[in-house]
Amino acid sequence: MKTFTLMAGGTGGHLFPAQALGQELKRRGHAISLMTDRRTSRYLDVFPANRTYVIPSATPRLRNPIKAIEAGFTILRGMATARSTLKKLQPDAVIGFGGYPTFPPFLMASLMGIPGLLHEQNAVMGAANRALARFADGLALSFDDTRHADKFAIARTVTGNPVRDAVLAVADQPLPPIGEGMKLRLLVFGGSQGARFFSEVMPGAIEALPESIRSRLILTQQCREEDLERVTRAYAAAKVNVELATFFDDLPQRIAGSHLVIGRAGAGTIAELGVLGRPAILVPLPGSLDQDQSANAKVMEAAGGALVWRQDTISPQSLATELERLLPDSDRLTTMAARAATIGRADAVGALADFAEAIAEGAAAPSTPRSTEEGERS
Structure with a gap:
């Protein structure tokens, strides 16, 4: 039996693959602990950790000297907290899943000589993982082509992005049938923290649909x-059969039961759509520095499993027009579902667990990266 400490930022995009790996490592008889931040409260009752530790962390804000100094002191405090915790846990390896809460404990683990593996969920390596990669013994990727990954001369492999047991449990469920007069099931979500944009555009789009579809x-x-009351009133006026909530604990089952999904293009969303084989309209989050969601969405678009729309090009009427074409089209939805499934990696969690065990044993073979200069151009 080995002891692993998982480290992840406190949002679903980082925690869900960590949860999936924790579930698999526990099945293999290993002990699991989690280091994260204070945002994890809604996930902890299902996270497979023996213990969870909240580690002080901060996002560096270099353009603001005062904020940068404050963040520096918080990171140092996080490293001190992590050091005492890691001394107590004595893990055989640590696995980081990105987000700045990963930085203090992963860096301290490296300074203490504990082997470390990083997992990158997106098609563009995040800032925290890029900062930590030089201290890691291995890098696991979700996509064959991951920007910035070639810059680091460490053991590297493409495992895919692990999905939780709840996703795998419904992975074989076929697309619900579509026929004349049958119900059309549409699921809209914006990631683990919601999306105001969908609350603004969806009610008008649904109201603009013809009665035969609505x-x-x-x-x-x-x-x-803060949007629930307004959106509820709008759908009531449109006389639509709707269920609204701030969070769905059973989201995998809801994705599997849908004909079409509308959402952002976070790495977890792409992974679950792929494993479940569901068509989507993806609206990448605009304004992010690395444009990671756009890169993720392009993978699904290239496979033929999704339409990708820029947020600033969407109006209620344009979305209604697309939904009117797409929702009743059984052949097109079925084809998109099958193509989405081609990028699914149901075996990702097993591959990542194998890599984690190899890191803990000191048996991970180094990859052959391209030169740094070539990586800079990728």
């Missing part, structure tokens, strides 16, 4: 708390 629609949508 009367068949079963809509499930995630909303922010």
Whole structure:
């Protein structure tokens, strides 16, 4: 039996693959602990850790000297907290899943000589993983082509992005049938923290649909708390069969039961759509420095499993026009579902667990990276 400490930022995009790996490592008889931040409260009751530790962390804000100094002191405090915890846990290896809460404990583990593996969920390596990669013994990737990954001369492999047991449990469920007069199931969500944009654009789009489609629609949508009342009123006026919530604990089952998904293009969303084989309209989060969601979405678009729209090009009417074409088209939805499934990696969690065990044993073989200069051009 080995002891592993998982490290992840406190959002679903980082925690869900960590949860999936924890579930698999526990099945293999290993002991699991988690280091994260204070945002994890809604996930901890299902996270497979023997113990969870909240480590002080901060996002460096270099453009603001005062904030940068404050962040530096917080990171040092996090490293001190992590050191005492790691001395107590004595893990055989640590696995980081990105986000700045990973930085203090992963760096301290490296300074203490504990082997470390990083997992990158996105098609563009995140800033925290890029900062930590020089201290890691291995790098696991979700996509064959991951920007910045070639810069680091460490053991590297493409495992895919692990999905939770709840996703694998419904992975063989076929796309619900579509026929004349049958219900059309549409799921809208914006990631683990919701998306105001969908609350603004979806009610108008649904209202603009012809009655022949609107009367068949079963809509499930995630909303922010502050938007719930307004969106509820809008759908009531449109006379739509709708369920609204700020968070769905059973999201994998809801994805599997849908004909079409509308959402952001976070790495977890792409991984689950692929494993479950569901068609989507993806709207990457605009404004992110690395444009990681755009890169993720292009993978699904290239496979033929999704339409990718820029947020600033969407209006309620344009979305209604697309939904009117797409929702009743059984052949097109079925084809998109099959193509989405071609990028699914149901075996990702096993591959990542194998890599983690190899790192803990000191048996990970180094990859042959391209030169740094070539990596800079990728």
